[in-house]
Amino acid sequence: MTTSFDFFNYLNNELYCEDVKVKEIIEKAGSPAYIYSKNSILEHFIEIRDAFEEVDPLICFSVKANSNLSVIKVLADAGSGFDVVSGGELYRVLKVGVSPDKIVFAGVGKTSEEIKYALENDIFMFNVESPAELANIDRIAGSMGKRGRVALRINPDIDAKTHDKTTTGKKENKFGIDFESASQLIKNIDNYKNIDLKGIHVHLGSPIYSTGPYVQGLEKVYKFVQETLDEKGKQGIEYVNIGGGYCMSYTGEKVKRPRDYAADIVPLIKKLGCKVVMEPGRFIIANAGILLTRTTYIKVATWGKKFVICDAAMNDLARPSLYDAVHRAWPVKTDVPMPEVELPGEEKGSDKRLELVDIVGPVCESSDVLAKERWFPDVKEGDLIAFFSTGAYGFTMSSSYNTRPRTCEILVDGDSFSTVRRRETYEDLITGEKEFLD
Ligand SMILES: *Cc1c(COP(=O)(O)O)cnc(C)c1O
Numbered sequence: 001m002t003t004s005f006d007f008f009n010y011l012n013n014e015l016y017c018e019d020v021k022v023k024e025i026i027e028k029a030g031s032p033a034y035i036y037s038k039n040s041i042l043e044h045f046i047e048i049r050d051a052f053e054e055v056d057p058l059i060c061f062s063v064k065a066n067s068n069l070s071v072i073k074v075l076a077d078a079g080s081g082f083d084v085v086s087g088g089e090l091y092r093v094l095k096v097g098v099s100p101d102k103i104v105f106a107g108v109g110k111t112s113e114e115i116k117y118a119l120e121n122d123i124f125m126f127n128v129e130s131p132a133e134l135a136n137i138d139r140i141a142g143s144m145g146k147r148g149r150v151a152l153r154i155n156p157d158i159d160a161k162t163h164d165k166t167t168t169g170k171k172e173n174k175f176g177i178d179f180e181s182a183s184q185l186i187k188n189i190d191n192y193k194n195i196d197l198k199g200i201h202v203h204l205g206s207p208i209y210s211t212g213p214y215v216q217g218l219e220k221v222y223k224f225v226q227e228t229l230d231e232k233g234k235q236g237i238e239y240v241n242i243g244g245g246y247c248m249s250y251t252g253e254k255v256k257r258p259r260d261y262a263a264d265i266v267p268l269i270k271k272l273g274c275k276v277v278m279e280p281g282r283f284i285i286a287n288a289g290i291l292l293t294r295t296t297y298i299k300v301a302t303w304g305k306k307f308v309i310c311d312a313a314m315n316d317l318a319r320p321s322l323y324d325a326v327h328r329a330w331p332v333k334t335d336v337p338m339p340e341v342e343l344p345g346e347e348k349g350s351d352k353r354l355e356l357v358d359i360v361g362p363v364c365e366s367s368d369v370l371a372k373e374r375w376f377p378d379v380k381e382g383d384l385i386a387f388f389s390t391g392a393y394g395f396t397m398s399s400s401y402n403t404r405p406r407t408c409e410i411l412v413d414g415d416s417f418s419t420v421r422r423r424e425t426y427e428d429l430i431t432g433e434k435e436f437l438d
Contacts, residue, residue, distance in 0.1 A: 006044075006287040007037035007412075008388065015332045015386055019415040022292060022332050026384060029408050029419060031294040032312035034395050036066075036420075038074055038413040040288035041391075045078050048246070048280055051258035055269045055276045058124075060104050062244050062281030063089040065392040070411050070420035071285065072096045081124070083244070083279040087114040094121060104241065104277060106153065106203070108133075108174050112140060119146045125277075127153045127201040127241065129176055131185055134192060141194035151199040151241055151277075152182050156220045160204040160213040160245065163323050169204035169217065176202075179224050186233045197236035199274065200225075203243025207282055209255060211264040214242060218268040225272065240269065241277035248286050250326055250389050252341040258283070282392040289391020291317050291407075292332070293370075295383045296362070306357045308379055313361025314368040315401040317387060317394055321367040329359055329371045332384035336377040348375035359385065363402050395421075400429055 007018050015022045017037050025035060049059055060081040063072065067089060072082065073096050081102030082093045093103055105118050106127040115137055118126065128134045128150045141148040155176030158169045168175040177185070182200075189197050202217045218240070225237055242265065249255045269276050293312035300306045319325035330338040336353045348354050354375040361368045370387060379385065398406050405424035410417050 007040040008290060008386075010338065013333060013335045015330075017290070017412045017417075020412050020417050022290075022386065023384060025410055025412070025417055026292055026294070026332075029410055030423060031292055031384065032310075032316055032407045033292045033423075034289055034390065034407055034409045035292055035417075036068075036071060036285075036289045036391055036409065036411050038411055041071065041074055041285060042078055044248075044284040044288060045075060045080060048258040048278070048283060049079075051262040052266065052276070052278065054262075054266055057276040057278045058102065060102065060277055060279050061284055062279050063093060064396055065281030066285045066289070066394070067092050067396050068409050068411075068420055069096055070409075072098070074411075075284070081277075083281075087111075087117050090114070090118060090121070090123070100124065104151075104279070106201070106279075110136075112136060115140050115148075116144070119144055119148060122146075125149045125151055125198055125239070125241075127151050129153045131177070131181060134185060134195065138192040138194050147194055147196050149196045149198050151201040151239060152177055152185060152197070153201040153203070154179065154182055154221065154224075156202055156204070156217045158204055158213050158216050158220070160206075160208045161210070162205045162208055162245070165323050166207075167205035169202065169213070179220070179228070183224070183228045186229060186236060189233075189236065199237050199239030199241060199277075201241035201243065201277075203241075203279060204245055206245030207247035208245040209247045211256065211261050214261065214265050215268065218242070218265065218272070222268065222272055237272075237274060239277055240272055240274040241279065242269075244279040244281050244283075246280050246283040248283050248389065250286075251328065251343055252339070253343070284392075286389045286392035289389075289394060291327075291387040291390040291394055293385050293387065295379050295381055295385060297381060298379070306355055308357050308359045308376070308385070310359060310361060310370070310385060312370065312387070312407070313363040313402070313404065314365065314370070315363055315399045315404050316361070316407055317370060317390055318397040318399070319390075319393055320370050320372075321365070322397070327371065327390055328388045329374065329376070329385055330388070331377055331379050332386055334377045342374075345373070346375070351375070353377055363404070400424070403429055405429060 060083040157171040359371040408423040409421040
């Protein structure tokens with residue numbers, strides 16, 4: 001049994017990213033480190049683009065999943081647009097030289113400064129999340145002699161059946177505008193003198209493991225457009241933005257691929273007769289990245305519990321402590337093959353080469369557990385461990401909690417690799433404070 005997926009492969013008992021030994025990267029870059037595969041990123045982008053080819057979507061990569069400038073550049077060069085949720089993300093995307101007509105801007109709390117910054121740069125569209133925000137964009141655009149192109153983000157009141165903390169399309173979530181309010185806004189859109197209504201946006205949360213929620217969402221949108229809007233209102237719905245949330249496999253299990261989503265979603269888009277925008281994040285980047293860490297100590301309690309203490313922590317990878325997320329972990333060098341599928345809580349006690357361990361970081365919090373109760377091959381101090389599927393919401397959610405410098409990021413392309421963000425230094429961490437010492 002060999003494990004090979006998304007350009008991360010075990011060959012002769014050793015992990016490679018594309019054609020490079022992961023060990024070789026870490027010898028140069030140090031640990032912990034995020035490692036991304038350029039060709040995996042591109043393969044995922046192309047897979048989603050080809051699946052939806054019939055409706056020729058504008059694919060706007062969700063920058064919050066991974067905002068490294070070099071990752072943005074790889075996708076921009078492949079023709080991707082970008083979905084940003086803050087002025088800072090917009091700054092990053094513009095720095096890379098992305099064309100503003102491929103940038104969409106979502107978020108419930110865009111400040112006046114952020115709106116002004118986006119209007120100055122003539123971004124393609126705001127995804128507006130409240131009547132108050134629409135009025136603010138109108139006012140600011142007016143004062144600048146600009147027009148604000150907007151899609152109304154609808155909250156369709158659908159349960160996307162994902163984690164409580166990552167669902168966004170239920171009525172009690174803060175996101176989007178309910179249908180009733182949206183209908184009022186569209187009826188009165190002429191009152192907003194500096195606004196061009198371009199369409200409707202729906203993003204339901206993530207990851208969404210079935211097509212059902214997308215279908216329900218688009219059916220509700222169709223019904224809304226047909227039954228609620230007059231001819232003029234309908235003309236305002238030139239675009240439908242179907243958001244992100246397309247799943248990828250965290251556990252090695254077979255999950256839906258873009259073609260499966262497209263099979264159910266494309267007919268509804270055609271029925272709506274709109275141009276389409278998509279905002280995939282996780283699907284493109286999650287499995288294109290791993291977090292590499294080195295074992296610092298092994299601790300076995302007298303009652304039997306084994307802790308593998310490593311040099312990465314919850315500040316580097318927040319998802320396990322934040323959402324109970326499961327990331328597969330496996331030693332970089334081992335003669336025990338990584339299981340093709342690994343489900344949490346699975347009994348593997350019969351395989352004598354495996355022991356039950358917790359893999360933990362050095363941060364002073366009990367929630368600093370990166371992998372809980374996993375059957376794991378024997379590892380020693382100094383051994384390297386890879387955490388898989390960490391390219392999305394990995395580095396972008398990292399912090400310097402416990403005054404830990406944030407990791408470096410490495411991009412691999414074929415048989416070469418380069419640093420695309422250097423590791424932070426202690427000096428970096430006190431910049432902005434030290435000048436205030438008296
Ligand atoms: C986070 C987010 C996405 C991306 O979600 P993924 O699960 O990474 O695909 C898309 N659109 C909006 C508005 C988001 O907030």
